[in-house]
Amino acid sequence: MDQWTVMIKDHHCQYITHEEFEKNNQQLQLNKVNNEDSLLSGPAREGSTLLQGLLVCGVCGKHMTIRYAVNNKIVPTYECNWKKRQGLTGCSCFSFRADLVDPVIEQKVIEVLTPANVSIAINALGQIEKRNASMDKQWQMNIQRCQYQADIAQRRFEQVDPANRLVAASLEKNWNQELEKLSLANNEYQEYQKKRETEFPSHKRKEIIALAKSIPSLWSKTTNTKDKKRIVRLLISDITVTKDRDKKMLFLNIRWLAGPTQQIQVALPALASDKYRYPKEMVEKVRTLTLQYGDDKKTISLLNQQGLLGATGKPFTKDMIQWIRYKHNIKMPILKSNDELTVEEVRTMFNISSHMVYYWINNNYVTARKTPANSFLIKITPNDKTQLLERIKTSYKANSMAHASLIT
Structure with missing residues (x-):
């Protein structure tokens, strides 16, 4: 509505009044939880990937989606193409294979769910419960004090002579003020109870510690990916992913539901062209042998004698050496005598x-x-x-x- 150029109220017949419409819109905004300030992962859905709905693009800040590339087999891939869909760019922000990231997060989840960590968390929860009990007692004392003051103000007002109007008005005003304080204290206490962490039943602590000991084996035996997704969502809020193309690294910034954040670096696999590219050490070795002997056959013989292999994992051939010399501009020296x-x-x-x-x-x-x-x-x-x-x-x-x- 803020972007409307013209708005004429009550121009057509209404189902609801304009005030009700604005009130409904305001309530909808209050009920909205998945906005720009708080991205939710959403419920666990079908699919073979573990982090569906949890990954956030570090470039545009939008959720990454799943693509299933078929290259002789189905390869799940995480990709962010929000800018491309919006027409802001001609390509996606970046993408990477799911099998590079999912095992790393699985290992982190298993490490977090060890019996020692669960025991520490339960002990910490017990301390939080004690603190909540102390805070709750203080709130109750504050409400009792406000109730006491309101009762005193009420008795004073009821005992005053009605003929003395000035005193009665003053006592009534004091009584209303104390009632307002009591109402405010009750409202604040209710808000505190809503924000307070949910109390953990003490009789279930031993059961959870026993369950934590068998989590690694249960995780490996579980074939239902949806159950694993639910477990991950109980621990992780979201994961912001950035990519360094030069260093060929992925940076996973994990935001745990408990509060802390953690960054994990994942090395990206080399491109096909990089796999068959000769390293600088091999190129310099070929250059040295070429300048020293000036004979490709001699270079091939020496390299194969040293047990060195080409980029394809095979012994060196004449074509390989000639390609290296051509690619890196290694000219054959002219070894001639004076005559x-x-x-x-x-x-x-x-x-x-x-x-x-x-x-x-x-x-x-x-x-x-x-x-x-x-x-x-x-x-x-x-x-x-x-x-x-x-x-x-x-x-x-x-x-x-x-x-x-x-x-x-």
Whole structure:
């Protein structure tokens, strides 16, 4: 109603008056318990997840929902997509598998329900009962005192002479004030009783301690997830979840019904790409062996001799080493002697194309060896150089290329 632009009262026929409508709305707001200030977990419902309705998103503050992803099998997943449903963003806040969190909370619940903890809680409850009894006695004494004062004021008013109106009015006023104090004390005592913790029957303490000793075995034998959910809701108010994507951690902030809070860190599983990614130590080892030997076969042999395995859990192969070098820009070193030349150096020396250099190599006009980097190193003696120059003179393509280079 606060957002209405225009409101005309009594414009149409009414079922109830406007005052009754406002009074009903006010009562509904007072009866509302699941609002922004107090999120309730709700009753235990069907489903295979333990924390359904208990998890609160640490990003938007809304309850997380359940998704059942089917990937050869049903995988329950907690997800918060409230912002996505509202059109505020194009993706969900975050999600995670239920089997990462449910076992952790189960273990915490079993730890809380140990006989020692239950015994401590019962002893503490006994102290609270004693304090409540003392407070209750004080309230009763206060009410008795107010009742006594009201009775005295009543007797004084009844004994006064009615002809003395001023004194009678004064005594009546005092009597009304004492009655108001008595009514206020009774109302405050009733409110105190409503807020006071429910008394725990003493004859059931031994039964609960005996039950606590068998809770771990009963929990493991119970196949009804709904019963487990009810037990968890008796202990936990809600769990606020935040996610650190960089550290791959989940932070579970548990708010116990007893009052204290507790934070639990849960490590997220590595992504599929991270599982098959080589660590920095392995990359540096491949880099060192490549620069030292300049031969992939030698690198593979040494790694397999050390019992090291690839990212897939298999022995190293040529394809694996070549992929590591390509991915991390590890270039194969050129290990050549002083009398060896590369294809580029030979091309520059004779002013010919690289195709002709490879033609010489394929036809054994020059002595060449193939390196592990799949390149050639060529040896040219003075006699070979003289023969090659004569061959260039009689080659039509070589002369055309040399003539073109002179023109340019």
